[in-house]
Amino acid sequence: MIRLFLTRHGQTQWNVEKRFQGSLDSALTELGVKQAKLLRDRLAHEKFDIIYSSHLNRAYKTAEIIKGNREIEIIKDENLAEMRLGKWEGLKHDEIMENYSKEYELFWNKPHLYKPSTGEGYNELEKRVIGCLKGIIEENDGKNVLIVSHTVVVKQIMAYFENRPLEKLWDLPFIYPTSLSLVEIDNDIVEIKMHADISHFENSMKVNC
Template sequence: MNHKTTLFLVRHGQTEWNVQHRFQGHQDSPLTDLGVKQALWLGESIQNAHVDIIYSSSSKRARRTAELIKGSREISIIESDMLREINLGIWEGRNQQEVKELYPEKFYDFWNNPEVFNVQGGESFKDVSERVISKLNQIIDKNRGKSILIVTHTVVVKLIMAYFEERLMKDLWNPPYIHPACLSKVEVMNNKFEIILHGDISHFKEENSES
C-alpha cells in the first residue's frame, strides 16, 4: 500500500534578535509583532490543508510560531530538542557585525564554507545535519501517510531541504532565502521525494521588512 506523507516545513516568525541581527542559536528571543502576524498569515493560508501532527523545536520562538499556526485546531504539538537551531556557542546573543569583526575567518566560513565552519562551544553544520536528518526520518517513519507540520529554524530548514535536494554542503546558503515563517512543502512516497514549495512567502500580507 503506497501512502503519501506530506511535510510542511516552517521557519519561526521574525524575532527581536532577528531585527537586531543577533545570532540566536540555542538562545532565544520573543517574536516581534510582525513575527506573530507572519505566523498567523501562514496559519490562515494552510487552514484548509489537513495537518495530523505538529513537531516543533523546543525553542520558545518555534513553539510560539507552531501555536499561532495551529490556531484553534485540535492538533498535538510535540517538542524536540533535536529540531533546535545550530548551537553557535560563544557567538550566541552577539550582533553579526561584532562577530564579523572579532572572528572574521569563522564568520566568513559560516556563510561561505559551511562544510568547515566551527565555533567554540558550538556545533558544526555536519553535527546539526546528522541530528536533524535522523529526527526527520524518525518523524516520517512514525507518521507514514500523514500530513506533518515541522516548525524549526533557518539552518535546520536549509539542511533538511539540502537533504531532499542532495545539495552539497558548500552550496547550503544558495537561494532560496529562508524568510521568517516561510513555507516549504515536500511529499514523500516510496522513499522518493517531491519538493512542492521551497521558502514560499506568498501568504505574507505586508512587505517583508527583515533581511
C-alpha cells in the same frame, strides 16, 4: 504518502537587532506574530495530523499560532532546535565579523570548512536534524505533518531532499520567517512541491528578517 510542511518561526526581536540566537531565545515581534497568523490563514484548509516543533519558544509560539483551533498535538523536539552557536549567541553580526572574521566568513560562504571553537558544526547539526527527520517520516506514513523550526534546520532538511552538498547549503532561496516548504514522499520517491514560498506575505515583510 507523507506530506511534510516545513516553516521557520516568525520574526523575533533579535532578528530585528541582527543578533545570532542559536540555542538562546528572544520573543516574537508584532510582525513575527502577524507572519505566523498569515501562514495560519493560508493553511486553514489543510488537515494536519501532527505538529513537530523545536523546543525553543520562538518556534513553539509560532507553532501554536499556526495550529489555531485544531485539536492536534504539538510535539517539542530538541533535535529541531537551531544550530548551537556557542560564544556567538547574543552577539550582533557586526560584532562577530569584527572579532571572529575568519570563522564568520567560513560559516556563511564555506560551510564545509567551518570548524567552530565553541558550539556546533554543520556535520553535528546534520546528524541530529536528519536523524530526527527520518524518525518523523517513519512514524507518520500517510499523514500530513507540520514542522516548525529554524533557518539552518530548514536549510539542512531541504538540502537533504535536494541532495545538495554542504558547500552549497546557503544557496538561495532565503528562508524568510514563516516561509513555507512542502515535500511529498511516496514509496521513497521524493517530490519538492514548494521551497521557501512567501506568497502569504505582505510587501513590507521581508525587512529585518
